[in-house]
Amino acid sequence: MPRAQKHIFVAYAADAATPLASFVAARLSLSPTEATALVRGGSVYIGDKRQRSAQHALAAGDRVTIYLAPAASEPAGEPERILVVFQNDDLAVIDKPAGVASAATRAGGERTVEDFVRRTFGKQARLMHRLDRATSGLLLVSRRAASRADLQQALAEHAVERRYLARVRGHVAVDEQTFEGRISVGGGRAHVSTDPRAAPAETHVRVLRRDADDTTLLECRPRTGRTHQIRVHLAHAGHPIVGDTAYGGTDAPRLLLHANEIVWRELDVRSSRVPRALAP
CATH class of the missing domain: 3.10.290.10 (RNA-binding S4 domain)
Structure with a gap:
């Protein structure tokens, strides 16, 4: 035993x-x-x-x-797998564990989501967006070049809704709000900027639960896809994500940010493995 x-x-x-x-x-x-x-x-x-x-x-x-x-406990042996949670002829939705890079780095030599996509769906398939290495959850895959333009346009026009779960430090006072701070990136880090040349960014946030450990569980819906957008907007508001030490969050075994749901037209897919600390 x-x-x-x-x-x-x-x-x-x-x-x-x-x-x-x-x-x-x-x-x-x-x-x-x-x-x-x-x-x-x-x-x-x-x-x-x-x-x-x-x-x-x-x-x-x-x-x-x-x-x-x-x-x-987590299963011993093999690292947590990337899962396919939905697929049809044109697209697929996969569930990425934390710690796996979306794309290859200069160092190379590690498994990536893009490698998984090619092995699983063939050379025509393309990963349509990315998640930070430390973030877990859902990603969209285009399976056929013939239908890819439609999905690319939907992403560009923010017609694909991505819903995240995040646990942040402190009790967020406002039940629903939208952060619209522009974001600049430099030295591998992002920050909210008043510079009009910085990229516009918009994140809608809704409180799901305020807990006794002085943390708040949030649903976050980014309307744009800037580098570290959710992490930066929440940190700037004084509520960094638990585990996000880069932006002022408390230390934890992992970043408590999870891409939980993707909605587009008739598609509505939810993650098959929400981290326990982020369960609504």
Whole structure:
């Protein structure tokens, strides 16, 4: 029988007084409900003592050990696979795990989404847009050159709606809002700019849930596709994405941003594997 997976973390000064369940949720990218269940179920220890109180306040230097049952852990062995979640004669929708590059880098030597597209759908197929390496979720693939122009035009005119899930630091006060800050890119980073030459960018944001760990789960709908657009707009608003250390987010095992849904004409496809910490 597979053994439970053991995770050990140390609480630092910044973690002092943090409720135990909130600490567990942040370190393992779990939802608050899942983290609370782990604590109350006896799977979390502070030092050598089991702690079942989800609200137990941590002290700096506390050694927190978490035991995860095999079913709750990621599968061992092969890296998480790219999945095909929809296909017809003209297009496909694939589900990319975090950590996989959309396209080859100069260094080369790693698997990419573009490689997967060629192997799976043939030389005619083309990946129609990209996700950052750290972002997981859905991507559109054109399978035939004959019908590609239609999809290209739809993307250019922002007729294809892409809906993301993001968990951000702090409680977002406004239930629905639209960010329209222009975005400039330099040195591999993007930022909101007042320069009229910067690229226009628009992101609509809706609050799905405000949680007790001082984070907010959001649905984000970018109308444009600028570099790091969602990440930059949220960070500029004072609510960086959890795990997005490049833009001021707290450290976490992964960036909590997931491309969850693609809508275009009759097509409405949702991701087959939403990260637990982003479950609505």
